[in-house]
Amino acid sequence: MLIMAVLPLLLMNPILILTIATSTTSSPTTPSLSYPNFQQFNINETIAETKLKPIKDSKHQQELYNLDENHGDNTDGKWRLQLVHRDKVSIANSNDHKTHFHDRMKRDLKRVAALVRRLSKGGAAAAGVVDFEVEGFGSDVVSGMDQGSGEYFVRIGVGSPPRSQYVVIDSGSDIVWVQCQPCSQCYHQFDPVFDPAASASYAGVSCGSSVCNRLDNGGCHAGRCGYEVSYGDGSYTKGTLALETLTFGRTTIRNVAIGCGHKNQGMFVGAAGLLGLGGGSMSFVGQLSGQTGGTFSYCLVSRGTGSAGSLEFGREAMPVGAAWVPLIRNSRAPSFYYVGLSGVGIGGLRVPISEDVFRLNELGSGGVVMDTGTAVTRLPTLAYNAFRDAFISQTTNLPRTSAVSIFDTCYDLNGFVSVRVPTVSFYFSGGPILTLPARNFLIPVDDVGTFCFAFASSSSGLSIIGNIQQEGIQISVDAANGFVGFGPNVC
Incomplete structure (x- = not known):
């Protein structure tokens, strides 16, 4: 029956x-x-x-720079923040849909080829987590199509005081990173490049630390832990591993291991970096697994609707009534x-x-x-x-x-x-x-x-x-x- x-x-x-x-x-x-x-x-x-044509006047741009991540209610133990429309973030030179489509498909072919190569070699699991104190929280997700990345963006605060940055979310990546000053090679991003010298909470990771040992491609330069991530499509980021404070709405998370990229190239145009949501211990989800249980929920915005999606973390973010x-x-x-x-x-x-x-x-x-x-x-x-x-x-x-x-x-x-x-x-x-x-x-x-x-x-x-x-x-x-x-x- x-x-x-x-x-x-x-x-x-x-x-x-x-x-x-x-x-x-x-x-x-x-x-x-x-x-x-x-x-x-x-x-x-x-x-x-x-x-639909994105708005690019100076008033619109100023609104983007002044977006306040502190909006939102903390109810039921999780953060529900003000949604950000995907069309608000656009630095693309062309409004032609056909051009956007073909560019997106080219990026997608490279992405899939990189995944197949990566999985054919097998993944290396990193062990351990970093200590954090965090409750359920969330942020807004906007489409990255217009930015040239072809992915989805979330706006977070980096450092102390927090500097607002758009970062790509990626469920197949295991590291968090942003472009950093001094920048020997950086692509164009929407927000000013993060300057660690202006952050009171920035702390470089030493070469012998347990955090550095978790990196698949860790190195050492002048006593500091270096990292390098290649995405297989010509995109990469290289720099210094650090512990830094990240801010989501009114939630502050200290001592997150992030890559501070001084040399970066690839498909991340418009975004300051990447928020890895993969299952490894160095991803954002993995680093907070002791407090959030490795739980998160997302809703990717539908194309062309002018609406936005959401990204929430924490056990409280698990919905009732889902099909599991x-x-x-x-x-x-x-x-x-x-x-x-x-x-x-x-x-x-x-x-x-x-x-x-x-x-x-x-x-x-x-x-x-x-x-x-x-x-x-x-x-x-x-x-x-x-x-x-x-x-x-x-x-x-x-x-x-x-x-x-x-x-x-x-x-x-x-x-x-x-x-x-x-x-x-x-x-x-x-x-x-x-x-x-x-x-x-x-x-x-x-x-x-x-x-x-x-x-x-x-x-x-x-x-x-x-x-x-x-x-x-x-x-x-x-x-x-x-x-x-x-x-x-x-x-």
Whole structure:
């Protein structure tokens, strides 16, 4: 007998629906689907969003520099801060959506190639944590698309007194760093480059300290611990490891190990640095695991809506009513958050793909990674081909057009007000089913009506659930108990 429970909060939203199924037997079962097999997708509205122009006047810029992280309420033991609209942070030279799209896809190809290379070599786990005193807290997340990074930004305070900085959040990275003066090589960022000489709480880490020993690529220069991180796409940061105070709203966290980058290059244009949210002990999450339990929750802003998402830390940030799926640990790659994906569905029908295609094997290969730094979800070629063909078979009423960039399934929807498209679903181990909003799998690649099926094939056995598919859905990580949650909120 199947027991079906549909999350009540999500039923109020006709786009995002989560279904949880349990079975009285140990054999895998497919629950009866309790959501629509098709949904309406507003084409006119989505195209209009691609033509929104960011505001760049001097008054707007001054507002950005004066953003106050102290706004927000501390209720229920966690911080809820004033949201920052993603369009507020824009230093891009071009407003052309097609140009932004192609730049984003180029960065994404490099990101995926770097992940595959990194995981093929295996990850090295760092041990230990640093002592902190912190309660639940959070900050605002804004899209990094316009900044040139293609990722998501959070605004934090660095040093004492705190200097406001935008940093990229990355669930696959294990270090926190910002560009620092003196800067022998720095890219352009929105905020002034952080000057450690102006911070009363800055303290360099000695070469022999236990913190320095946790670095994968640590070094020593003039008695100080040096660090170097390469992201595999030509991006890198090099500098000095230090203990510094970080500020999130009204929450101050002392003695956070951060990289003070004096030589930096890469895809981080606009951001001052990076806030690593990976599963390793040197990440921001890992350093605070004793106090927060390694728990955090994020909601990535949906493209073109002009709204913002959120990022919250602490045990209190774990939502009630989420659909929880097991978090799978890969000892070869402890930085990454793996989930058990058992299959995919189109139009309410599960695509006939063996679960073995998505399984993490004993050697640490394959599996499914949730990654905020990858834009487009990748599936192994065999799975992708079956998934794509199932989608094509249910969209024969839509006019096809030629491939664009990494996408081989595209449609010419110019002139359409709205279209009826099949649902796209992820089937997770244990029963939960996540059905995506149409804007999370059909995306505009220009501003004249060309839309593409936002998935791609991977020649490796690794599957990646990217940020396009995560957008607008509350996602929570409970590392202590080994779960990743979806919902119940949307943003």
